[in-house]
Amino acid sequence: MAAVPTLTAEGVERATPPGDAPVADVATGTARLGHELAARATTTNWLCSPLSVAYTFAMVRAGAGGETAAEIDRVFGFPEGGPHAAFNAIARATATDRVHIANGLFTQQGLPVGEAFLAVLASHYGAGVHPVDFARDGAEIVNAWVREQTAERIPRLFDALSPATRLVLANAIYLKAEWRHPFAERGTTDEPFARPGGPVRVPMMHLSADLPYAAGADWQAVELPYKGADLAMRVIVPTGDQTPDALVAPDVLAAVTRSLGSAYVDLAMPRFDYGSHIDLVRILAALGLRRSFAPGADFGGIHPGLHVDGAVQRATVTVDEWGTEAAAATGLMMLTSMRPPPTTVVRADVPFAFAIVHPPTGVPLFAGIVADPSDTTGGRRDTP
Incomplete structure (x- = not known):
């Protein structure tokens, strides 16, 4: 597929955002x-x-x-x-x-x-x-x-x-980022996971490390930082009857941020890919x-x-x-939502001509005149 040209607004460069951007x-x-x-x-x-x-x-x-x-x-x-x-x-x-x-x-x-x-x-x-x-x-x-x-x-x-x-x-x-504290591959073992439809065995990874950790009334959270980047995955696990979607509510995420502190954590977490x-x-x-x-x-x-x-x-x-x-x-x-009314009107309601052409060369393959559309014979005669 041929490259698609990219057009840009003339004279506009990427702006530097202000320090007080919201x-x-x-x-x-x-x-x-x-x-x-x-x-x-x-x-x-x-x-x-x-x-x-x-x-x-x-x-x-x-x-x-x-x-x-x-x-x-x-x-x-x-x-x-x-x-x-x-x-x-x-x-x-x-x-x-x-x-x-x-x-x-x-x-x-x-x-x-x-x-x-x-x-x-x-x-x-x-x-x-x-x-x-x-x-x-x-x-x-x-x-x-x-x-x-x-x-x-x-x-x-x-x-x-x-x-x-x-x-x-x-x-x-x-x-695409690597963990700052990678899981040991040899520590991964098949273990039960309590899915909604019943337990299933999955490859469970294990990590013991000093990690940011927080806990609330019905959740625990651990932060897994990525290497060489100001990025992290926060894993939030219910400890009560909370549904997973409730754990990404803004108030829960804010509470995790406020409460994170260092702890020596033994973390078990499955691989996943979906x-x-x-x-x-x-x-x-x-x-x-x-x-x-x-x-x-x-x-x-x-x-x-x-x-x-x-x-x-x-x-x-x-x-x-x-x-x-x-x-x-x-x-x-x-x-x-709607097209504007046409600015050009063509009505073929008088005798007209047509041509079937090959546009690149302009060669007419067929040419004709329609003088009476109701006449389906066109004056055709059978050849004896």
Whole structure:
């Protein structure tokens, strides 16, 4: 497949976010979003990148106006001044050789897109424009971009895209990091795990080390830092009747952060390797995001008449004795609510001509005149 050109807003460079960018507000809203998504999980194993979802809707927020913009802010907890500087700061703080964050905008060839919207995407999200033909190979091009940004952990984001698609916004996050304190491979043994459908034996890893640890009334938490990066996995285990989704509630996550202290921990944790596919439209609509998905949405800053017709995320994670590899990609598909009336009118209601041609050479294979469409014989005569 030929490389797709990337266009950028003229004269716009990546901005340096201010020191007071509202990162804490975005972090709180993203944690709440993750909890709401987890509470609506429909699979036994579930995985989501709330940050990837938030990135994608923050980008579309750059072209939203009126109540559409206000509703996005309410659902995602975006700050009143706009989330763009915060997401720019988050990318700069988290993106290392172990974490890769990418944003992409794919537009139908010839679709005019608002300059102010393009400038925000270029300056705060590092996103250029990839013009594509959605009726021909739009899904293939978006999926190829996702594969590249996630080191092929996510082979495709969209199974298909409507030929009527006008624009796709996508975010991809890829992480590959080694534990600062790796588990000993020889210490992994098959042990029981109390799954909801009954116990099953799984490869259980073991680690004894000085680790950040916290405990609440009905949970324990241990932090597993990654080598050479300001990143960590926090494993939160219920000690009472808490369901797992309750353990990613913002108040629990905040309590873990406040309570962490060093302890000599004997940790047993299974290897795991799985992925998720989430249709975000139904879930986000239940959370109150409705205008974005309806004809009449105000995304005039991008292009008149657009609304979000689909929103999906695919994510995958592998955890073993050496570390973690995880990836997520989120995409929004946008259509135009209605096309403007045609500016050119052609009525073949008088005698007319036609030609069937080979456009590259201009050679006419057939040529004809239609003077009476009701005459099906065309004056045809049988040859004796």
